Amino acid sequence: MAQLTTYRGKRDFSRTPEPEGRVDGGEGNRFVVHKHGATSLHYDLRLEMDGVLKSWAVPKGPSLNPDDKRLAIQTEDHPLDYIDFEGVIPEGEYGGGPMIVWDAGTWAPMGDIEESFRSGDFKFRLAGEKLKGGWMLKRLKPKPGEDKVNWLFFKEHDPAASTTENILESRPESVKSGLTIEQLQPAPQKPRKPVKLEPGKLKGAREMPMPDKIQPQLATATADPPPIPGDRTPWLHEIKFDGYRTIAFIEDRQARLITRSGLDWSDRYKRLTNTFAQVPCRQAIIDGEVVVVDSQGVTTFAALQDALAESRSHDLTFFAFDLLYLDGYDLQNVALRDRKDLLRDLLAPIVSSKSAIQYSDHVEGEGSDLLGLVTEKHLEGIVSKRADARYEQTRSTTWLKTKARRAEDFVIVGYTRSEAAGGLGALGLGEWVDGTLEYRGKVGTGFDAPTLDLLLSRLQPIELERAPLPRAPKELVYVEPVYSARIHYANRTNDGSLRHAVYKGLIEPERPTNRPERRRLISDADLASVSITNPTRRLFGDDGPTKLDLAVYYGLVGDFMLPHLFGRPVTLVRSPSGKADDIFYQRHPFSGMPKSVGVFDAVNSDSEARQYLSVEDPKGYLALAQFGVIEFHTWGCHHADLERPDRIVFDLDPGEGITWRNIVAGARRVRGALEGIGLNAFVKTSGGKGLHVVVPIKPHHDWKSIHKATGAMAQAIAAGDRDTFIANMSREKRKNRIFIDFHRNARGATAAAPYSLRARPGLPASTPLNWNQLESIDAPEDLNYSSLPQILNSSGDPWAEIDEYASDLQAVGP
DNA sequence: GTATGTG
């Protein structure tokens, strides 16, 4: 049983006021309620569970049961546990008392929690179920005689709610070079007494009137940070900010903020201007960058523009990195290090962890170490400045900027053996470039023991005799290039190899990351409109599924399937008799056809006018089950734009001797090749033994060129590995190979629609999958009429956002 | 499943 223990300030929450309420639990369990942080809708509650501090936002609301004393709590890693209230959430401006209550009898999907609050319409789902990042708490005992249970919704607290402190908290300490975050940004420091500033004593300082104009010094871009120089004047490396370069002129307790182009933006930066006015000096010129620090602690230009557009100057932070003038002395000929020291002392009295002005600190030593760290944090890059350099009002080589590269995924092409590291020392990486795999070097850090085990268990079964790509070093144990690794790296060498590469995970980027809510496309009325004759008729055998099973399946998956069906020419595969040898295709209107099925006019390949079918509404779709429709096949286009396909498909068909694992690996390789030319590949089972790799494209080209282009792609992939693939239809060459069938990309050709059942025993489904789900499927026939509805209900449609990933296929010549 | 053709 989990223990809830009192949080006793092991971490510094000095920003939060003292707890104003305390709720002591039974059995030694207690938690502390902070009223601080409450929005108009939530209390901020923190409790420590098994030593881990958890933070929750507790919605406030009317206290329906002020004498309620006991709550049940259940979270992801804690079974049901109880908290006895001895007190209640404190009285005060929010009303106090135990929180929200709802009637268990009226389940409904929960909408936006805050909106529910505003409307007073609290609707929650199930006990302990995770909802939108929060958890339900169940009040244990219903009142005697009352058949209802009360619920409290705890929303997981978003810790990324403030600015500078989150930069500090979210950055891990660097392992290399002993770099700590405090070196990147000053640790939150208490305002200090001003030290005596003596700019006139610095070497190079000149007594003169304050200039009223400064051209900011600019940095020269470099691919790599400068190496540690041999002489005694090191480089100082700062974080490069992504914002507006700004120079602050302070005079007589007034500040002017001037942009790089000389505009006076003092008013737009109101809050900063006011803060600068408090800098304890008579005159100063401070160089820096105005940024918005987002919730991840990352500065982004876009956020800054938003803040300015909305006049939210209170979101702005000024990172000060240079001091050009102070109290009668021009400092432009003073060494940078001295200028920065003086700047730090000058700002110390007013800089705190949450002040609008921050001192931009630096590190010395290997700039690439900082660059690696900055890259991990998805920051813009670093600026390296010579410690002894004077300030130059122009672009200079004493300031160098190096951009951070983003994390990317690379194909694992091999690994090195290492006894010490548990069998695996490093991964060899490759990258698809124009359909060919190129070597990109090794990654040897970032693994922990379980990761090593996982990688080894995945890679050993797919070892290769010979290298799958040129230029791979001999010491590698080669593997099928089917897995990808997420890699962070500082930059690349001239030959493309990665520098400072860090392994971040074996990731199939879950492309539809935020699963959209299930959209209800089938109403109860639609379902009620279906009538099924012979509901008990067996399909394909005496113990097979019934015709009713078929109708129920399509009823259940309709919400997920219909988006892929609507508006596309459809071909039906029917078996009204239910006999396996009595199956036929239908693509034209037929007698007795439900009138809710769509019909449109088109010409066939002989230019004859024909009518074709499409599914246009849920009723028509549901009615088809009654007509013995088992399979739905679609064209790769919509009838509204019949001649220009928007989806292409590669049907991977296993030849004799090819296992399911082989097919999975093959699909990954096809995906790699496709993504190498900028196409987004989605995968589904074909319903048989194969896989369909489907690519959404923009409908820009006609069928002829698409068919030709997909043929070229298939041939290219097959040419890259003739032992595995073949793009040729001929029968006997297919043995022990995977046939890449691209012929479904011709006009009038069809492929099984996503979620379509297949007319064979057991009614397997053509099932869209995430690429990483694919790995956990052992037998595709397990995805069938009876199992799939449940799976879909809990995980949703992995292809829900497929159309948003449509690429523009390059036009192909005649 | 339904309409139609055929003996």
Place this chain on the structure above:
DNA sequence: CACATACAACGCTGA
């Protein structure tokens, strides 16, 4: 009346 039949169609392949 019982019974049979239609209900798709593309490009490639090897003969």
Place this chain on the structure above:
DNA sequence: TCAGCG
């Protein structure tokens, strides 16, 4: 050129 194939 055509039957066969997916």
